[in-house]
Structure formats: structure tokens, C-alpha cells
Amino acid sequence: MTRLEARGLRAGYGDRQVLRGVDLALDAPSMTALIGPNGAGKSTLVRCLAGLLPPSAGSVRLDGVELARLGRPAIARRIAVVPQLFETLFPLTVEEVVGLGRVARLGALGRARPEDRRAVAEATLDLGLGPLAARRIDSLSGGERQRAVIAMALAQEGDVLLLDEPTVHLDPAHQRATLAHIARLAASRRLVVMAVLHDLNLAGAICDRVVLLSDGQVASDGPPADVLTDRTVSAAFGDGLRVGTSDGVPYVVPAPLARFSHWQGTAGPRGALTHRRDGP
Amino acid sequence: MRFATVLAVLAAALVASLAAGVLVGAVSIAPSDVLAALGGADGPSATIVRDLRLPRVLAAALVGGSLAVAGAMLQGLLRNPLADPYVTGTSAGASLGAVGAIALGGAAAAPIVPFVAFAGALAAAAAVWRIARIGGRTTVLTVLLGGIVLTSFAGAAITLLLVANDRLALRAGTVVDLLVGGIRVTDRTELVLAGAVVAAGVASALMLAPRIDAYAFGEETAATLGVDPARTTTAILAATALLAGAAVALAGLVGFVGLVVPHALRGIVGATHRRLIAASFLAGAAALALADLGARVVLAPAELPVGAVTGLVGGPFFLALLVRSGAR
Numbered sequence: 001m002t003r004l005e006a007r008g009l010r011a012g013y014g015d016r017q018v019l020r021g022v023d024l025a026l027d028a029p030s031m032t033a034l035i036g037p038n039g040a041g042k043s044t045l046v047r048c049l050a051g052l053l054p055p056s057a058g059s060v061r062l063d064g065v066e067l068a069r070l071g072r073p074a075i076a077r078r079i080a081v082v083p084q085l086f087e088t089l090f091p092l093t094v095e096e097v098v099g100l101g102r103v104a105r106l107g108a109l110g111r112a113r114p115e116d117r118r119a120v121a122e123a124t125l126d127l128g129l130g131p132l133a134a135r136r137i138d139s140l141s142g143g144e145r146q147r148a149v150i151a152m153a154l155a156q157e158g159d160v161l162l163l164d165e166p167t168v169h170l171d172p173a174h175q176r177a178t179l180a181h182i183a184r185l186a187a188s189r190r191l192v193v194m195a196v197l198h199d200l201n202l203a204g205a206i207c208d209r210v211v212l213l214s215d216g217q218v219a220s221d222g223p224p225a226d227v228l229t230d231r232t233v234s235a236a237f238g239d240g241l242r243v244g245t246s247d248g249v250p251y252v253v254p255a256p257l258a259r260f261s262h263w264q265g266t267a268g269p270r271g272a273l274t275h276r277r278d279g280p
Numbered sequence: 281m282r283f284a285t286v287l288a289v290l291a292a293a294l295v296a297s298l299a300a301g302v303l304v305g306a307v308s309i310a311p312s313d314v315l316a317a318l319g320g321a322d323g324p325s326a327t328i329v330r331d332l333r334l335p336r337v338l339a340a341a342l343v344g345g346s347l348a349v350a351g352a353m354l355q356g357l358l359r360n361p362l363a364d365p366y367v368t369g370t371s372a373g374a375s376l377g378a379v380g381a382i383a384l385g386g387a388a389a390a391p392i393v394p395f396v397a398f399a400g401a402l403a404a405a406a407a408v409w410r411i412a413r414i415g416g417r418t419t420v421l422t423v424l425l426g427g428i429v430l431t432s433f434a435g436a437a438i439t440l441l442l443v444a445n446d447r448l449a450l451r452a453g454t455v456v457d458l459l460v461g462g463i464r465v466t467d468r469t470e471l472v473l474a475g476a477v478v479a480a481g482v483a484s485a486l487m488l489a490p491r492i493d494a495y496a497f498g499e500e501t502a503a504t505l506g507v508d509p510a511r512t513t514t515a516i517l518a519a520t521a522l523l524a525g526a527a528v529a530l531a532g533l534v535g536f537v538g539l540v541v542p543h544a545l546r547g548i549v550g551a552t553h554r555r556l557i558a559a560s561f562l563a564g565a566a567a568l569a570l571a572d573l574g575a576r577v578v579l580a581p582a583e584l585p586v587g588a589v590t591g592l593v594g595g596p597f598f599l600a601l602l603v604r605s606g607a608r
Contacts, residue, residue, distance in 0.1 A: 047500075050504055052504065071508065072503055072507060072508040073506040073507075073508070075504075075506070076504060076505055076506030077506065079504075081501070081504040083497060083498075083500070083501045083504070090356075090359070090496055090546065090551035091547070091550065091551050092496055092550070092551045092552065093550065096493070096550070096551070096552050097496075099493075100493060100494050100496065100497075100505055101505065103490055103491060103494045103505045103506050104505060104506020104507075105506075106490050109487060110486075110487055110488075110489060110490040110491070110554070149497075152505075156505070156506075
């Protein structure tokens with residue numbers, strides 16, 4: 001059974017410590033949302049869990065083996081990452097992009113074998129990209145492109161899938177559909193899935209576990225109803241949010257604000273966010 | 281199927297341009313005499329065909345193929361369609377190595393020139409890679425700036441060597457060929473050696489191709505896909521330096537082939553590097569064989585350096601590609 005585990009994990013960039021002692025264990029099959037305010041260390045945690053950033057202290061282990069002791073191809077056969085940005089200058093087709101997921105399994109001569117072609121075809125179909133297989137990636141919509149990149153990660157046929165804001169370029173309907181799809185795949189392929197999500201409502205609606213990261217530490221970890229409470233949310237994000245529940249699912253909305261019409265005719269705000277203009 | 285057709289067309293174009301290069305020259309020789317010479321006949325025209333034209337045409341093809349393959353690899357690695365051995369300063373590093381070897385060893389240095397050119401290319405490729413990563417990420421700008429820095433540094437160092445060294449003054453013709461791109465094949469061994477180096481470079485390029493593909497979304501995504509970035513980058517730069525070193529040893533600084541050929545082919549054969557590299561080799565070889573033919577006949581009996589031809593033709597062609605891709 002797959003277990004990806006961080007213990008006493010500290011990491012950062014140069015002198016800047018971002019993660020200050022994270023303990024987290026992810027078991028298969030599961031779907032976990034990683035939430036937290038900007039700068040809390042969510043992307044850094046994903047990079048550590050993928051073995052891209054070496055810890056300055058503590059460890060990240062996959063089934064008990066430290067990632068630092070595995071080579072890049074060995075990690076890539078187990079852990080797939082769906083990147084946040086997926087711009088490329090080169091006109092790859094959808095099929096070719098999905099095929100990149102097999103790089104870690106190619107032989108010395110780099111030729112695709114039948115099982116590589118099968119994995120690519122399966123991942124392509126799984127994300128409903130069959131009709132688009134021959135299309136160039138730069139001719140697709142944002143949602144289709146995101147699905148192609150998820151299919152690329154699935155073609156790696158690992159048992160851990162890490163997603164860094166997988167729905168950031170999508171409209172609400174596509175966000176929901178994409179995450180629901182990933183949840184189905186996680187269950188059918190028995191994957192460990194962890195997704196960084198900014199949308200707390202999606203996190204609460206689709207994931208069975210929510211991890212709240214704040215200031216480089218796990219502030220709360222558990223089922224959505226336990227983590228998404230007024231107290232934990234305002235401790236991490238400040239006072240501007242209200243938590244409610246609907247059919248047992250927690251949701252988060254902005255607290256009532258003074259509307260535009262309230263400010264009409266006033267002199268305008270003065271303070272930190274004021275746009276100061278120098279000159280005559 | 282369609283890729284096979286493209287390869288067949290390019291191979292036919294290569295054979296045609298090689299044939300044209302052997303058939304046409306400053307001295308007019310009847311096609312039947314050319315065939316007889318290739319078949320082993322003797323006589324003055326046979327000497328011209330076998331000892332001058334054939335090695336030169338083959339050298340041109342090797343140089344063009346190497347530069348195009350090296351360009352395809354560098355463009356993939358740097359995710360930058362403006363990269364090639366010439367622009368990134370790799371060729372300049374190779375030519376500095378070659379000139380340095382001649383300066384120190386004179387005519388006796390000839391056999392080691394390809395190796396020193398390779399060392400110079402490798403050093404330059406490593407340097408431009410370092411420069412390109414200043415600030416943590418490679419951008420089009422830092423790659424081009426790194427290339428400009430290296431090229432002008434190598435140019436100045438060559439000028440210094442040329443002025444300060446008597447041996448170079450005696451061999452000024454060779455040095456000029458190195459600087460402006462003139463194909464000079466002194467003996468058959470050199471050609472065979474270069475051929476072996478180019479074959480090794482192209483074979484490594486084809487083996488590295490799927491890993492170069494993985495760089496399409498950046499170095500970090502390449503790593504999550506299972507590419508060891510440090511090792512793979514080193515292998516790509518070494519293969520590039522091998523090809524650029526061989527090209528410079530045979531023909532000096534030849535621009536635009538490595539830039540234009542892969543760039544133009546990407547629209548036809550797609551962006552995966554196995555196809556791109558195979559097609560680039562054939563197209564680059566054919567293009568430079570033709571360019572060299574042009575260099576020999578345009579001002580006959582005087583000869584133009586082939587680097588001038590590729591610059592005159594490739595410059596506007598590249599500008600047209602830029603304008604077209606900018607308009608899209």
C-alpha cells in the first residue's frame with residue numbers, strides 16, 4: 001500500500017525558511033486538498049513531496065524510502081506532478097504531450113513499446129481527449145489543455161498524483177468537472193491524490209480530507225467539516241470570511257462588505273492599498 | 281506515413297544537391313567524365329572530382345547536418361527557437377580553440393584541431409548555459425546575451441592571437457576560413473574523422489530526443505517526468521559541442537543553418553525531437569551542400585566563403601520566419 005510521508009519537514013530557498021516542520025502522511029486511495037493563504041508554503045510542500053526541492057531538515061519518504069535516495073526516473077514512475085504553468089513554444093500535439101508521461105519508462109534507445117502506447121491511449125481516453133489526440137496543444141481551450149496535462153501525468157502510471165492549482169485557469173463548471181474526474185480516477189486507480197486548491201468550497205465539496213497550511217506548518221488536518229470552521233478559517237485567512245454548511249458540506253463566503261455604491265461620492269480610501277501618485 | 285514521405289523527399293534533395301556539387305564547379309567537366317572519375321578513371325579532371333570536389337561536397341553536407349542537429353537540440357533544451365551553435369557562441373568557442381591550436385602548433389597541430397575545437401565548443405556551451413540561468417530561469421534574452429558575450433570575446437581573443445603570433449600570420453588563409461566560414465578539407469583522414477564524430481553526435485542526439493521533448497514545459501516538469509536535469513543537460517550540451525566542434529573544424533563559423541533549418545522543419549514534421557533531428561540532418565546537409573555550390577560558382581573562378589552565402593540567404597529567410605510567427 002502506498003504511503004507518502006513528510007516528517008519534521010523543513011525547506012526553503014536560500015536563507016528564507018518556508019516550511020517549518022511539516023508532518024503529513026498520505027495513504028492510498030485518498031484525495032486530499034491542500035489549502036492555505038498565499039505564501040503559506042503550499043507549492044513548496046508539493047515540490048518537496050515530488051522530490052524537486054531537498055529538505056533542509058526532516059524527510060520525505062515513499063513507502064519508507066527517502067526520496068533523496070531514489071533517482072529522478074524512479075520517482076517519476078511513482079509520483080506524477082501536474083504543473084501549474086504549461087506554456088510551451090513548441091507545437092506538440094495532445095498525443096505527444098500525453099506521451100511525455102512515458103519518458104521515465106523508455107528504454108535506452110528511447111523507443112516507445114506497446115505498453116507505452118497503451119498507457120498513452122488509456123490516459124487520453126480517460127480524460128475524454130480521444131477526438132483531440134491529433135490536435136496541437138496551442139490550439140486548445142484552457143480546459144482542454146489542462147486535461148491534456150493531467151493525462152500526461154496519468155500516463156506516468158504512478159500511484160501518487162500531486163496537482164498544483166489544477167483548476168486555476170478554468171471557469172467554475174470546468175473546475176468542478178475536472179476535480180470530480182480526478183476523484184473518480186483516484187478511486188478507480190487507487191491513487192494518492194493531493195491537490196493545492198484556492199477554492200475552499202471545491203476543497204470541501206470534493207475531497208475527503210483537507211490540510212490547512214499556515215505559515216509553513218499544518219494548522220489543521222481532517223475531514224472538510226472539521227477543518228473548514230469559522231475558527232480555523234479566520235485564524236489562517238483573517239476575519240473576512242464566513243463559514244456555513246449546506247447538506248453537511250461546509251462552504252466559505254466573503255463576509256458582507258461595503259459595496260461600491262457605499263463609496264460613491266466619498267473622497268476614496270486612504271491607507272495601505274491607496275495608489276499614490278506623485279507629480280504636479 | 282507522412283513523416284516517411286518528408287524524409288524521403290529530404291533524402292532525395294540531399295542526393296540531388298550532392299550530385300550537383302560534384303558535377304558543377306569552376307572548371308567545367310562533362311558529366312560522363314565525372315562519372316568515370318567516380319568509377320576510378322585517371323586524369324586531371326578525375327583528380328579534380330575525386331580529390332577536390334567530392335571531399336568538399338561531403339564536408340559541406342556533414343557541416344550542414346551537424347549544425348542543424350545541434351540547433352534542434354539547443355532550441356529544445358533552451359525552449360528557444362532563436363538558439364543554435366552560432367548564436368549561442370558555441371561555434372565561436374570552437375573556432376577560438378581551433379585558432380589557438382594552430383597558433384601554438386602551426387601545421388603540426390592540424391590533426392588535433394577537431395579535438396581542440398570540440399573542447400572550445402564544450403567550454404562555450406557550458407558557459408552560455410550558466411549565463412542563461414542567471415536569475416534562476418533561462419530566457420530568450422539571457423541566451424542571446426550570453427551568445428553575444430562569448431562571440432565577441434572569442435573574436436577579440438582570435439584577433440589578439442592573429443596579431444601577436446607569426447605562425448597565424450603565415451596561415452592567415454586558414455584563420456580567415458575559420459572566422460568567416462570557408463570549407464577547407466586538407467586530407468581524407470580529416471573527413472573520415474569528422475564523419476565519425478558527426479555520426480556519434482547525431483546518434484546521441486537521436487537517443488536523447490525523447491528526453492529533450494520532456495523539456496517542453498520547462499526543466500522542473502522535465503524532472504517530474506523522470507529526466508535527471510543535470511545529467512541530461514550535460515549530455516545534450518556535450519552532443520551539441522561534438523557536432524559544433526566537428527563543423528567548425530571543417531568549415532569555421534557558419535551561421536543560420538542551425539537556426540533556420542530546425543525552425544522551418546518544426547512546422548512540417550512537428551515538434552518531437554526524434555523526427556525533428558532526423559529531418560534536420562538531411563535538410564541541413566542538403567542546404568549547406570547547395571550553399572557551398574553557390575559559394576564556388578557565383579564569383580567563379582574566385583570563391584566566396586560558404587558562411588557569407590548562408591548569411592546572405594539565411595538572414596532574410598530567418599527575418600521572414602520571424603515576421604510570420606510574430607504576425608500569428
